[in-house]
Amino acid sequence: FPVVRYGAFGGRRERGVFAIRVPKGHKGDVVWTLRHNGVTYSVPGRATSDYYKLSYTPQAAGSLMPVVRFAANGPASAGREGVTTGPLTVAVGTTLNIRVWMQDRGERKPIPVNMLWFKHQGPGDVSFEPRSATTAPGGGEATTSVRFSAPGEYMLRVRVDNFGITDSAPGQQCCWTNGYVRVKVTG
Incomplete structure (x- = not known):
């Protein structure tokens, strides 16, 4: 399964706070919906976008996730x-x-x-x-x-x-x- 990464709801911005697995071949969006004080916010994540995919291969100088x-x-x-x-x-x-x-x-x-x-x-x-x-x-x-x-x-x-x-x-x-x-x- 590819892994999609997103930020968090914490009052500050931090990349890669959590990840979810989507089924192989998943073509649609993953949508987060947050309801607070009677207001609803929805944010789509495009599982097909390379921006959201994590790299498990070495970077240019050989770095990998520790x-x-x-x-x-x-x-x-x-x-x-x-x-x-x-x-x-x-x-x-x-x-x-x-x-x-x-x-x-x-x-x-x-x-x-x-x-x-x-x-x-x-x-x-x-x-x-x-x-x-x-x-x-x-x-x-x-x-x-x-x-x-x-x-x-x-x-x-x-x-x-x-x-x-x-x-x-x-x-x-x-x-x-x-x-x-x-x-x-x-x-």
Whole structure:
């Protein structure tokens, strides 16, 4: 199945926040409809447009989507669909440590891999310390400490990228991978 990538509804713009699979040979549009405060918004995505297709082949300098895991030998992902872990449980105001394993898998000399955390969904504020980190060339492990301001169900997202090389940048379709963490925060 081809994978189609889209942005998010979060008050800010971020490319490649999630992806969906469409059946092989799908010719129509994929339409997102958002209803808020009595107003309906619909946005079509043309599954047949090359703009929406993800590249799983090496870029000009050999970059590929990096790998992300939440356990050293756990499930891995390379791409927008990502890998999800959780739910983890923590109390409001208590620190939750989340470990991430990242790997550059480009077809060139290994480069460092970066991570950047986002609150994807949830009722309160989320703080990350650190919010970003960079590994040694080839990849490695990083830990972030997370605190929540309010109880509820949260989804956190980590973007793992190799934007430190000429054929990979935030505005391109390559080369980053998403990881998602479900968290239940108790009062």
